Amino acid sequence: MNLHLVLAAPFVAAILGFFLSGTDAKSAQRTSLVLALIIAGISFPLIGAGMIATKAVTWFSVPVVGTEIKWLLTSDGVSAWLVALLAALVPATLLAAPRIVGDRMREFATLVFLMQGCMTGAFLSGDLLMFFGFFEAMLIPSTVLIALFGGRDRRRAAMTFLLFSLAGSAPMFFSIWWIGLSCQTTELSVVATRLTSQLDPVFRPWLFGAIALAFLVKLPVVPFHLWQADAYSEGPAPASALLTGVMAKVGLFGVARILIPLFPVEAARFAGVFVAIGLVTVLVGALLALQQSEIRRVLAFSSLSHLGLGLAALFTFRPEAISGVLLLMVAHGLSAAALFFLAGIAETWTKSSHVDDFGALASRSPLFAVLFSLAALASIGLPGTAGFVAELLLLVSVFKVYGIWVAFAAGITLILSAAYTLRLVQRMLFGAPALPSTERQDLSVSEALGVAPILVALVLFGFYPSPVLKAARADLLTRLPVASAVATEDAAHVAGR
């Protein structure tokens, strides 16, 4: 499996995007869809490939200090599934977009491919600086997407998004620079072995915190979440789907793949803080979702809440949590993306995003209603969907390490998520129509074809999650036990005292 090909494909598609028709949106959509499917075809085999890496090539070395920066692509279960998730969502994004982007399909598709390329790069990077490059680069297409295709308040939303992200990742760059100086390399696997010995323990917590900040903003968690609702609700819905479906996962991925393995001691030491942040995010997100009256703001806070649980669970260092988090990323990526796709389409019918302007879509748009309610049920983690298995595993791991009361606090989200999601379903699908119109509007065949496979996958993973669970078991565990061992050591130490 050629990792370079997987990474290059979206960028090639983006370049080809310039040659798409700028006037015929239909043709642009068709061609970009073919490209997206080819990329998916290239990316999916990664899942079966196991742990692979390219040959590390020296990209450049920093003058004077001699730190070598490597060009190195690695893939294992976790990154393979996330790349595949992304590759699966891009075609759906293109199918869901026409009503929203109108004539500018070419520009939209090009930007989406660029975003896909950068995110793929972030998932596959085997070098810290490389990762940082892609991590920052993906801001450009996503900000442009929001600013170009967004709603009324798109400029401000795009600026807020950009500024928050930049402010969050600036300290990470400093941290990487420091690591590069101390370890003479930024290659992840080498850094992981050298970091503990090469870095002064006094500085390590600061470097750890600086990197953590970037991921917490990207995820986001309370209190760094202010950009999220604006970006998701003002940006074009299909792009919001990618932002929450995949980009938010880069945050969790970073925590699991970079933060904890590089700083096992600090991760164990500050685990309680992160669990607390995660749980606060879970509850605050859910409670805020209850208060929202715009569809995509409800969905935004719902995402906030769901991913918060992932963060909390990761810092229990339990094996269940690690597979659970990967499954959460896949399940939430699919269900949230489906909801955003559908919400975006529905908003074009009413020209409004306010829940009160909907109603009775169940009788007017039956196909839409079926898909939307299925996605909603998957989002609240109904057993039989992937979300249930993920939430079960995360709750179990929180329970095992922090006991029944913390698990109870986290579990309240089961009730709250049902409350705000079913409220949304009822306001949109049931009751009397808000706007008197006899016109029956429903999804087009291609839109339905974009969303339906996502829902099938959610049910499939609900009953047979093993492929995803095994993928996480196979790889991250080889590194995380270090952190886990330290955690138990610490606990024993405290108990001994």
Add this chain to the structure above:
Amino acid sequence: MERFLWLVPALPALGFIINGVLSLAGSRTANGPSRGLSGFFAVLFPLVSFILVVKLHLDLQAAQESVRSINQNLGLNLAVPTSITQELWSWIATGDINLSFGFAFDGLTSVMLLFITGIGALIHLYSIGYMAHDRGFARFMAYMNLFLASMIVLVLGNGPVVTFLGWEGVGLCSYLLIGFWHHDNANGDAARKAFLVNRVGDLGFLLGLFLLWQIVGASTPLTYEAISAWFRDPANATTLATGGVAAMLTLATLLLFLGCTGKSAQIPLVTWLPDAMAGPTPVSALIHAATMVTSGVFLLARMSDVFAHAPITMQVIAWVGAATAAWAAITGLFQNDIKKILAYSTVSQLGFMFLAAGVGAFDSGLFHVFTHAFFKAVLFLGAGAVIHALGGEQDVRKMGGLVKKLPLTFAAMFAGWYAITGLPLGAGFWSKDLILEKVLAQGGPVLYGIALATAVVTAVYMTRLMILTFWSPSRVDHEVEHHIHEAPLSMQVPLWILGIGSLFAGFVWAGMMPGWDWFPRQFAYVVQPAQDLLVHGEHHGPSVLLLAGVGVGAAIAGILLAFGLFKAGRFGEHGTGELSGAARAWTLLWDHVHTVFGIVPTRIVSWILDKICQPLLNGIVRLLAYLVELVGLVVQWLQRSRLRVNLAMSVFGLVAVLIILARDLL
């Protein structure tokens, strides 16, 4: 046969898919998909499931019988097979967790499934007639099939997590069916309430399961068989006796019981069931009377070995059951909506079942589940036939005199009434009597008193329902009166079968007649060890016949009381107004509790977060941004041709560097 176990839930699930596709495909047409086709599939699959269950039941018995005869003939001591199991695939396997997706069919499952699929198939048949003119016919059938599939998974699951799949599945179907007529927002609200209240219970279920799992240890697989074996193993008795574990077990069982109160509408999670009557009547019969609401009692029996080790929890269960039974029976007196009366009656009867389980008579509780399924189903379906005949009227104050107009429906409902009041030889007579007997022997006189008083009240409100609907002079609008007609055959047949069942189903366990104990024998090996653990030695109380006499006396007293109160021209309240005053406060008691302790605090906190914390945070961020801008301005100002300032600062910096260097060098 075990290779086909999965078909039992899979067939109704297939029916769901077929009907769902039909419904969606026909959504564009004026009339919807063909009712014949949709109805055919909807009834066929539950029926085949029922036949499969009968076959499985016979197979299991034959297998047990053959081992027993071998043991007897050859003097061996081979283990008698307890269940037919099928493991389908590894479901969740990571870390310490290793859950298989599989089914187990034992005696308890078999009696549950016999009536779930049997009565379920009948209610599907009834629905064909009841929903014939509804635009959403196929959608309705799809949901009903999905419900049945979920219910089967709940009962058939080999462990609590598979059960949980069905557990939330029936909750979902309940949500979909209560809100079936979704153009009315009130129905949607009732549906949401049902789902949310159930989710509170479901969280309890999950957390209880976590604790239970911690007690039995990660090496014990999470199947009912393994859990029961662990609790029966004398080697674990010392572990269980330690204080910490005992407390943990109490908490675990209480949490699991919270899950049961949600699904079975017991205090404190009782509020959703009366509202659930917003759904079409067959739903009320199938889900909210015969099957889903009994799953709490089923779970207690399934985990009886666990609960038997938690005496405090057992006390709580008994008292919650008694309190619910009494509260709901009294509430039933005030209601004027025929379905609401039956709804509170269901809550009350479920209380009886929990009371029985709480005093350690799991089998008697299950027996009441079984008989109740017949008589409450026929009462609901009969009520549905009445509503159908009256063109949608549900207020008993606007009924009356229907005995002549709807004789067949009356006959069926009479059978249901005969059974629920506990008149001799009816289905309810046997089960209620058994419960009263066990409560007196194992629960004490106070609980017995409550139960007996509840039995009187039950007879009162049920007789009131019959008087107001059938026996009193007609108060039906003249316009409506012309159109009164008996239900179509598809609705009649289930009524007859269930009516006959209400009269005779009790004979599967006629306690007073030796040998008439087919019912408890089926699953004795599941619950008997737990019951033996709880009850020590024979109890010498009043004779069985005397107690039965007291029970029948209670029923007759209640019936006479009702006739005295309502027959002589007094039809209770006139008019059509809603409940008011004390009756309303009593009825909505638990709704108020939910509002005060659950809904209002949540609303306040989320309001504060949204309206105060969010803007505050926003302000802080803006302030930071402003400060950064300010620093930028200062820097800008410094760089803009201020030669003297720049120079001064350069000199200052140089001096500083020199001083530092000098200090280092020296």
